[in-house]
Amino acid sequence: MAMQFYASPEQIMRDRSELARKGIARGRSAVVLSYSGGVLFVAENLSSALHKVSEIYDRIGFAAVGRYNEFENLRRAGVRMADLNGLSYDRRDVTGRALANAFAQTLGAIFTEQSKPFEVEICVAEVGATAADDELYRLTYDGSVNDEPGRMAMGGQAEAITGVLKSQHRPDMSLGEAVQVAVQALSSVGGEGGAARTIAANQLEVAVLDRQRVGRTFRRITGAALTALLDGKAAPPASDLPDTPSVPTGEAGKPTSSAGSADLEDRPGQADK
Amino acid sequence: MFTNAGTSSFTTFLSRVAPEMLPGRRPLPPGMAADLAPHATTIVAIAAADGVVMAGDRRATMGNLIAQRDIEKVHPADAYSLVGIAGTAGIGIELMRLFQVELEHYEKIEGAMLSLDGKANRLASMIRGNLGAAMQGLAVVPLFAGFDLAAADPARAGRIFSFDVTGGPYEETGYDAIGSGSLFAKSALKKRFRAGISVADATRLAVEALYDAADDDTATGGPDLTRRIYPVVMTATAEGTYRLTDAETATIAEGVVAGRMENPGG
Numbered sequence: 303m304a305m306q307f308y309a310s311p312e313q314i315m316r317d318r319s320e321l322a323r324k325g326i327a328r329g330r331s332a333v334v335l336s337y338s339g340g341v342l343f344v345a346e347n348l349s350s351a352l353h354k355v356s357e358i359y360d361r362i363g364f365a366a367v368g369r370y371n372e373f374e375n376l377r378r379a380g381v382r383m384a385d386l387n388g389l390s391y392d393r394r395d396v397t398g399r400a401l402a403n404a405f406a407q408t409l410g411a412i413f414t415e416q417s418k419p420f421e422v423e424i425c426v427a428e429v430g431a432t433a434a435d436d437e438l439y440r441l442t443y444d445g446s447v448n449d450e451p452g453r454m455a456m457g458g459q460a461e462a463i464t465g466v467l468k469s470q471h472r473p474d475m476s477l478g479e480a481v482q483v484a485v486q487a488l489s490s491v492g493g494e495g496g497a498a499r500t501i502a503a504n505q506l507e508v509a510v511l512d513r514q515r516v517g518r519t520f521r522r523i524t525g526a527a528l529t530a531l532l533d534g535k536a537a538p539p540a541s542d543l544p545d546t547p548s549v550p551t552g553e554a555g556k557p558t559s560s561a562g563s564a565d566l567e568d569r570p571g572q573a574d575k
Numbered sequence: 576m577f578t579n580a581g582t583s584s585f586t587t588f589l590s591r592v593a594p595e596m597l598p599g600r601r602p603l604p605p606g607m608a609a610d611l612a613p614h615a616t617t618i619v620a621i622a623a624a625d626g627v628v629m630a631g632d633r634r635a636t637m638g639n640l641i642a643q644r645d646i647e648k649v650h651p652a653d654a655y656s657l658v659g660i661a662g663t664a665g666i667g668i669e670l671m672r673l674f675q676v677e678l679e680h681y682e683k684i685e686g687a688m689l690s691l692d693g694k695a696n697r698l699a700s701m702i703r704g705n706l707g708a709a710m711q712g713l714a715v716v717p718l719f720a721g722f723d724l725a726a727a728d729p730a731r732a733g734r735i736f737s738f739d740v741t742g743g744p745y746e747e748t749g750y751d752a753i754g755s756g757s758l759f760a761k762s763a764l765k766k767r768f769r770a771g772i773s774v775a776d777a778t779r780l781a782v783e784a785l786y787d788a789a790d791d792d793t794a795t796g797g798p799d800l801t802r803r804i805y806p807v808v809m810t811a812t813a814e815g816t817y818r819l820t821d822a823e824t825a826t827i828a829e830g831v832v833a834g835r836m837e838n839p840g841g
Contacts, residue, residue: 357683379577381683382588389676390596404577518679 318419322443325421326368331457333487334365334425334450335471336436337480340513341429344484346457347507350524355509357520359384359396361429363511367457368422368443376405376424398428402439402447410445419443423456429511429519433473459491466490481508481523481531503529585680586673586701598666598673598715599704609712613642615667617756617788617795618649618659620720620735621768622749623777626812627720627733629657630781632756632789633804634796635664644799649807651816653678656694656721657809661754666705667715674698674717691723695736695744703742714740718753722811730771733811756788756795763787763841778808778819782827783841790839798828 332345332354343365345354354373355365358380366373380401388396405424413419420443428437438450453471455463466487475483485501493499508523508531523531581588586597594600613635620629631648634641642664650671652658658674660667677697682688689697698719705715719736726732736744737751750768752760763784772780782798785806789797798805805824810817819827835841 353686378684381680382577385585385676385680389672
């Protein structure tokens with residue numbers, strides 16, 4: 303019979319942390335930051351079908367790095383929990399904080415109980431009425447939660463990316479500026495000899511939680527709209543924002559009538575019909 | 576309970592973790608319960624040239640009483656489809672909310688919308704789940720209509736599906752109505768509907784049909800000019816769903832009533 307060697311709990315946790323950290327560091331990074339019009343997600347992603355950034359609920363988005371099957375599992379769990387709570391209570395009662403807590407419990411339990419921890423790092427972001435009200439939660443493989451101050455980076459060389467973000471990011475930036483800062487931060491690492499590199503538009507996954515929308519605020523920015531933002535033409539897509547943001551109210555987010563995309567329901571062009 | 580690989584369907588998920596939240600899964604005592612709760616009445620839908628129009632009156636009845644004057648029975652199911660509810664109001668509203676979450680849930684999990692036929696089939700299976708309650712008098716029958724983004728011919732993109740208490744769906748050509756006043760609304764539409772009608776004309780036609788239903792059916796409410804309560808009118812087109820504002824429906828309803836002042840038969 304094989305002899306079971308003693309390993310101290312400390313050693314086990316250290317080994318698991320190392321495994322998770324290595325796995326996460328191998329992947330491409332993602333950044334999340336708030337700007338004047340909402341919360342911006344930018345992830346480096348070679349696939350246009352397997353998403354790292356997605357919608358959880360009306361005002362809540364999700365970004366992740368690491369192993370796809372593991373964070374996809376968490377994302378689905380988050381969507382299920384949000385939809386269940388939104389149906390049993392009200393759409394306004396689904397919050398980013400509650401989701402972050404649930405993810406933390408799940409990740410923490412997996413880290414201590416399973417033989418292999420999840421090699422993921424995730425961000426739960428909730429867009430508020432102003433940039434100061436935005437909530438960004440960083441969740442790591444061991445279930446720890448951090449409330450981030452309006453910007454965060456995850457994945458390989460996250461610290462270097464965070465450094466660039468910290469020096470460039472302001473909460474009152476426009477969407478165009480925010481995208482450029484995010485891409486600049488992502489491309490500041492991984493080049494030859496520590497130099498910056500260029501990331502093509504088709505390797506970026508970009509999405510926003512749009513502060514002005516009522517109902518579902520998440521939308522992806524792809525194709526021509528994304529290229530225009532990257533080129534700094536500052537011509538925001540047609541669906542983009544009036545200059546003066548209106549503060550979303552609880553009344554506007556009334557559940558049953560806002561199931562569709564509310565900006566489709568409030569088109570001014572229809573008024574003359 | 577949330578992390579199982581599972582399915583993209585929210586109702587399937589609910590049936591596993593919270594079956595008590597599904598209508599039709601609750602044990603009911605035997606006996607008829609038809610007079611227990613308010614009933615929602617007439618809904619009409621019309622397929623127009625570049626979309627579909629759905630309208631519903633605002634009355635809910637309980638036996639011979641009016642339970643509510645301003646109930647809203649037509650809602651967006653998602654960004655491109657509409658659902659209207661007739662029958663037991665409480666179960667209808669619950670079913671409609673569940674259907675809205677079902678469509679949104681699938682879209683978020685899969686990253687793509689269900690096809691229009693897929694949505695209609697989903698709704699049919701949810702109605703079928705309520706069959707036991709329906710046989711005891713708590714029936715709900717929805718009307719579903721939407722803009723089919725995959726339609727080859729844009730003139731046929733506006734589609735209407737009806738259901739019965741055992742499910743369905745049955746695709747309807749041109750127009751359909753459900754609820755207690757549907758007989759009269761459909762008769763009116765039969766004479767006035769023309770294929771290829773514009774969305775703007777169809778909104779007027781829908782309000783006319785509801786007026787005819789209210790004319791002959793006590794459970795259907797006509798335009799209430801004194802309280803300024805008008806039918807809910809919604810459209811689904813390539814640009815998405817749109818609910819006509821109160822001012823827009825007021826203009827249409829006042830026009831219809833003015834027309835009937837001269838010729839009560841319309």
